Every structure is written in structure tokens, then in C-alpha cells.
Amino acid sequence: MAKQILVVDDNPVVLKLVSEVLKKKGHSVRTAEDGLIAINILDGYLPDIIFVDLLIPKINGEMLCKFIRSKPYLDNTYVIIFSGIVTEVGVDLHSLGADAFIAKGKNSTDHIQTVLEKIENKTLRQFETMNYGFEDVFPRDATVGLLNYKKHLEVIIDNLSDGLIELTPEGIILFTNPAAEALLSISQKQLLGRNFCTFFQKEYHKYSLELLKNAPQGHRQMNESKPMPLKERFVTLKVFSIKDGPHTICIALIHDVTEHKQLHEKLKLLSKTDLLTGVYNRRAFDEFFVKETNIVRRYKEPFSIILIDIDKFKDINDSLGHNIGDDVLREAVKVFNLQIRQVDFLFRWGGDEFVILLPKTDIEGAQIIAERIRSAIETYKFPVPTSVTVSLGVSLFQLNDDIHTLVKRADDAVYQSKTDGRNRVSVLLP
Structure with a gap:
């Protein structure tokens, strides 16, 4: 039976190859070059299967999987991770809600066909083996080192007292750390793809957007914005931008200055x-x-x-x-x-x-x-x-x-x- 399939990968060669394989089997295929595009597609599209690469721009594959599994209307959708770093990344498939993990390699098309057959027979989720193609690839020391460094940075970011948000210059949220989630009182899964500027009162929308569009690139940002009300708190922002391939990504550090502002107002009143x-x-x-x-x-x-x-x-x-x-x-x-x-x-x-x-x-x-x-x-x-x-x-x-x-x-x-x-x-x- 023909399936509705979404393939998410930033490599145009892989997108074309996988799409052609699937279309030859009679399936309807849509593609997305990054995680943000995928989220936008899923806003009005209910696929039967989603193939997700782990290393994709804007919103990475792990976060995209968690986003998918946070949506009840996608409960019956199969999520297949299709990646070239399967042996290095050490991802717990169960924590991501993935149904299978296919390694990119010489036999990828065969493994895709095997997974599709098991989905058709409704047996994919009955097998203990979820990994396909691991025997065709070997871990690369450089990749392992980079991924370990990435995990090291993630621990630091997760434990920052200030909120950290990664977003587009237009304000679309791509990543948040736990401190930012706490300030916004919304989980990361629900924040992805939303516009950060709209969390501020209407009179601060334009100001916060200008901070993003005028964010200095690369170097350390020392200047803080003026205090702005956010969810019954007052915060300041430090914003800078970085180049992520052809894309510009903004990083906003959110500092809670509620107590400082209250003390300032109290001293001002006392004076x-x-x-x-x-x-x-x-x-x-x-x-x-x-x-x-x-x-x-x-x-x-x-x-x-x-x-x-x-x-x-x-x-x-x-x-x-x-x-x-x-x-x-x-x-x-x-x-x-x-x-x-x-x-x-x-x-x-x-x-x-x-x-x-x-x-x-x-x-x-x-x-x-x-x-x-x-x-x-x-x-x-x-x-x-x-x-x-x-x-x-x-x-x-x-x-x-x-x-x-x-x-x-x-x-x-x-x-x-x-x-x-x-x-x-x-x-x-x-």
C-alpha cells in the first residue's frame, strides 16, 4: 500500500536518492532540507513514515524526533533515523521515540526496503533489532571526538543559570536550554518553530526583532538590552549571530533581572x-x-x-x-x-x-x-x-x-x- 513519506536530510544527493527509491515503490514523498522546514511541513501534513538524518541544520535530528513524539496526532507515524554517524553518536533510540536506525552506507537502499516491508506487515515494532546497516560502517575517531565535545558543551549549556535560545534572525526558535524553558514556562518541544519575539508584550516586538537583525557576528556580546517584561519577570538580552553554513543563526542569552529591577524600583521609591x-x-x-x-x-x-x-x-x-x-x-x-x-x-x-x-x-x-x-x-x-x-x-x-x-x-x-x-x-x- 502506498505511504505518505517525509524525508529530512540536508544532503541534496541523499534526498534525491532516497526519494527516487521510495517513489519507485509507489510511495508519495515530500522532502525537507532542515528541521525547521520539517516542522513547518508537519503543521499541515500527516505522513505515515518520516526518515530523519541526525545532522541537519537549524533543528537537529534528535530534537526533531522529540518534537514529533510530542505531537499526539503523529503517534502512529513511524520515525526512522537515517544517518551516517550511527556508530559514533550512541543515541538511545527509545529516548527519541524512533522505530529504527538505518546507517548510511552501500546497502542503505536494501535496509530501507526491509524497514518498509516490516512497516507494511506491521512487524517493525515487534522485532528487538532496530539497527540496520551497522556492519557496513566503522566509527571514525574524528567524529567521535567532535560528538564527545558536543556532549560536553550540552552539559554546560543545560546547566547555565541564564536562558539560552538559538533562533533565526526572524525570531523563530530552533533550540532552548532548560533555563530558557523555565523562564518561558513552556517545554522545548512546544517552543520549537515559534517566534520568540511574540512572548514579549506587543510594544517590545519590534525592539526584540531589531536586536536579532542587528546582532553582531561572531565576537563576544557585551551589551545588554533594556529590561523587558517576560512572563511576569523582567529580563535583558545579549544577542549575537553566527554563520551555520549558508544560514545565519542568532544566539540570545536571557538574563533574569527581576530582583535587580525590583530593588532598583524600591530604592528609587525610597529616594x-x-x-x-x-x-x-x-x-x-x-x-x-x-x-x-x-x-x-x-x-x-x-x-x-x-x-x-x-x-x-x-x-x-x-x-x-x-x-x-x-x-x-x-x-x-x-x-x-x-x-x-x-x-x-x-x-x-x-x-x-x-x-x-x-x-x-x-x-x-x-x-x-x-x-x-x-x-x-x-x-x-x-x-x-x-x-x-x-x-x-x-x-x-x-x-x-x-x-x-x-x-x-x-x-x-x-x-x-x-x-x-x-x-x-x-x-x-x-
């Missing part, structure tokens, strides 16, 4: 945060001010600030101690946060002074929030025997303002509140 109260500090105010002024100039929307000073705070520190004073500051922050909106930002300006930045808020709106804060502080039960009040100053940003002029008006308004008896809100217009 903008007041350690005592947990709110933003004065340095952070500078950044927020620049962002808000740009919004005002672009969209013509107002913003205001409220400067708050705790009345007679020095007396609290002097009479009750700095620890109690610190408690008062922390409690005051709780009250401030309860009275402001989610869009507002609270900063510790220094000592017992705080600033609230109010986006999209005119002077009347800022006055309402300031009065709400004043009243809430006045009625709050602080951990001190005396009452605690605040004096507040409100200032509206003007297009010719900088930080100093805006805050100066709010500070003058606070001074006015204190002069008028404290525990009140004052507004100074330019």
Missing part, C-alpha cells in the same frame, strides 16, 4: 519617600510639579497647592519629646489622606510642614479641601494632652510660576493664617 511618614518627600514634589505644569500648559487646566503647618509643633516636641512629636506627624498624615482625593498628592515639605498638590483644581476647590483638612485635624484625638491644629495656605499655579514663586505664595498665606490666630485657611492671589 522619593519620607521615611518617617511614608508620604512623598520634597524631591518627589519637584518631579510632580514639572509633570503638572506641562499638563497645565498643554490642556489649560488649573492646579493648586495647599501648604500645611502644624501649630506650635515645637512646643509638643519640647514638652513631650520627639517620639511623641513623630507620632503626631504620622497621625496627621492619616487625617490628611482621609480628606484628600485619590487624584491628589501629599508631600512632607520638611519638619512639620506638608504640601498637597491638587490637579485640575481651582482656588475655590482647593479652599474647600483645605477647610475640610483644618476641621478634621481640629476634631481628631491625637495622642497628646493638648489640642492639635494646623494653619493652611492655598496658592493657584500661574503660567509664569516656578516652584519657588508658587510655594512662596502658599507660605505667605500660611504666615497670614498664623498671624490671624492660627487654625485657619488663608489664600493669597498673585
